[in-house]
Amino acid sequence: MRAIFDNSYARLPDRFYVRQDPVPVRAPKLVKLNDGLARELGLDPDALASPDGVAVLAGNAVPAGAEPLAQAYAGHQFGGFVPQLGDGRAVLLGEVIDRAGRRRDIQLKGSGRTPFSRMGDGRAWLGPVMREYIVSEAMHALGIPTTRALAAVTTGEDVIREAVLPGAVLTRVAESHIRVGTFQFFAARRDTEGLKTLTEHAIARHYPDADGPLALLDRVVAAQARLIAQWMGVGFIHGVMNTDNMSIAGETIDYGPCAFMDGYHPDTVYSSIDLHGRYAYARQADVGAWNIAQFASCLVPLIDPDQDTAIERASEALHRFPAAFRAAWLAVFRPKIGLAAEEEGDADLIHALLDLMAAERADFTNTFRALAGGAARGAFRDVDAFDLWAERWTARLAREADGQAAQTARMRAANPAVIPRNHRVEEAIQAGLGGDYAPFERLVSTLAQPFDDQPENSGLRAPPKPDQEVRQTFCGT
Numbered sequence: 001m002r003a004i005f006d007n008s009y010a011r012l013p014d015r016f017y018v019r020q021d022p023v024p025v026r027a028p029k030l031v032k033l034n035d036g037l038a039r040e041l042g043l044d045p046d047a048l049a050s051p052d053g054v055a056v057l058a059g060n061a062v063p064a065g066a067e068p069l070a071q072a073y074a075g076h077q078f079g080g081f082v083p084q085l086g087d088g089r090a091v092l093l094g095e096v097i098d099r100a101g102r103r104r105d106i107q108l109k110g111s112g113r114t115p116f117s118r119m120g121d122g123r124a125w126l127g128p129v130m131r132e133y134i135v136s137e138a139m140h141a142l143g144i145p146t147t148r149a150l151a152a153v154t155t156g157e158d159v160i161r162e163a164v165l166p167g168a169v170l171t172r173v174a175e176s177h178i179r180v181g182t183f184q185f186f187a188a189r190r191d192t193e194g195l196k197t198l199t200e201h202a203i204a205r206h207y208p209d210a211d212g213p214l215a216l217l218d219r220v221v222a223a224q225a226r227l228i229a230q231w232m233g234v235g236f237i238h239g240v241m242n243t244d245n246m247s248i249a250g251e252t253i254d255y256g257p258c259a260f261m262d263g264y265h266p267d268t269v270y271s272s273i274d275l276h277g278r279y280a281y282a283r284q285a286d287v288g289a290w291n292i293a294q295f296a297s298c299l300v301p302l303i304d305p306d307q308d309t310a311i312e313r314a315s316e317a318l319h320r321f322p323a324a325f326r327a328a329w330l331a332v333f334r335p336k337i338g339l340a341a342e343e344e345g346d347a348d349l350i351h352a353l354l355d356l357m358a359a360e361r362a363d364f365t366n367t368f369r370a371l372a373g374g375a376a377r378g379a380f381r382d383v384d385a386f387d388l389w390a391e392r393w394t395a396r397l398a399r400e401a402d403g404q405a406a407q408t409a410r411m412r413a414a415n416p417a418v419i420p421r422n423h424r425v426e427e428a429i430q431a432g433l434g435g436d437y438a439p440f441e442r443l444v445s446t447l448a449q450p451f452d453d454q455p456e457n458s459g460l461r462a463p464p465k466p467d468q469e470v471r472q473t474f475c476g477t
């Protein structure tokens with residue numbers, strides 16, 4: 001891989017990371033290369049797909065200019081604080097400046113043990129690697145900030161989980177891998193110098209016009225409020241919103257037991273480890289606020305020399321989250337029902353539809369998509385209830401400045417036709433395990449144009465039949 005690296009994280013003090021090369025694997029084989037993303041990064045897709053390129057993507061060769069390291073971080077996992085987590089199965093190869101001048105992290109995930117591996121083997125298996133590839137690229141095509149997938153390779157080695165499974169490595173591309181948990185790592189050690197250095201680094205990298213820690217906090221509040229609203233707009237449930245899985249850059253990161261809902265209900269949970277619904281669909285904004293409160297408390301020593309003043313300022317910033325989220329949520333959901341103008345009663349109108357959907361577990365994606373085609377009525381058993389709602393809706397649409405064509409266009413641009421449904425992701429993984437990547441390829445290419453009808457792939461739009469339904473998703477670690 002001929003890339004021009006400029007590794008700003010590797011220039012931070014030693015205690016921010018441990019230098020660590022990826023651990024070589026037996027027989028690397030390319031499963032999928034993201035040609036478009038490679039070009040965006042200024043990399044040559046053909047070179048990446050060659051044996052030398054695949055060696056890099058598998059961790060068997062370290063490209064010139066890379067300075068591999070495992071990042072240190074901490075985090076609240078399901079509310080319990082763990083003072084040291086860190087990259088236990090990933091290494092950051094380095095940073096490249098892409099063709100648009102953006103700095104991007106290139107990370108190998110599943111690249112072997114590091115000093116942060118604890119009891120783990122440092123590896124990943126093919127299932128979660130395919131899953132992250134499919135879902136993160138779908139997210140990007142849906143217009144939602146996310147880490148990207150540059151490549152997936154198999155290692156030719158076994159990984160032992162509940163069964164013996166094929167090992168794999170994902171090459172992940174991100175604005176950065178700085179998490180709320182990275183700040184917590186230094187705060188827990190009362191390392192104010194480290195916090196200050198990290199804050200300056202994060203500002204320079206992600207919010208260069210923010211003038212200090214309080215402004216950084218404000219930006220993260222805004223970015224996360226918007227991100228979570230966008231997730232909700234496509235029925236996405238992250239599943240493990242631990243503070244180590246919340247990016248300061250505001251990208252969706254760490255696709256574990258995440259899922260897109262089929263039938264809508266606000267309490268929906270898929271993750272097998274989320275026993276109490278902490279990270280249920282409709283709880284995500286509250287959890288986001290909770291995570292940002294942890295971030296704010298890390299910044300307190302930097303905000304003002306007087307602790308009371310610092311806490312007051314941080315709390316004010318934090319208290320802006322609910323309003324920021326409400327505004328972002330409306331900005332996401334208004335166009336989903338064709339609205340551009342803002343009226344007082346819009347949130348009620350949207351919630352009334354969601355309540356009807358929840359009562360029948362109407363399919364989230366298809367019901368919204370059907371609004372534009374005038375076919376949503378067919379999604380409901382209680383047609384009378386829908387008709388009553390539709391009367392309110394029609395009256396509200398009539399107060400828009402533009403006409404039906406514009407409203408329809410708005411809905412089609414806000415309501416995807418296709419999302420990565422769990423049963424399709426599962427099907428693609430199962431086929432992949434058997435050596436057949438055709439369903440994976442078809443899913444990835446269809447999901448690259450999620451707002452197009454693509455009648456040839458209409459099967460991917462159908463909700464699961466009862467026997468196809470996936471009720472639980474797993475971390476896969």
Ligand code: AMP
Pocket residue numbers: 085086087088089090116117118119120121122123124240244245254256475477
């Ligand atoms: P995650 O659930 O992916 O957010 O990971 C939480 C923590 O566990 C991180 O510190 C990971 O690096 C670590 N971890 C997860 N799986 C493994 C594994 N197979 N080997 C070593 N560390 C792991």
Ligand code: MG
Pocket residue numbers: 244245254
């Ligand atoms: Mg994580």
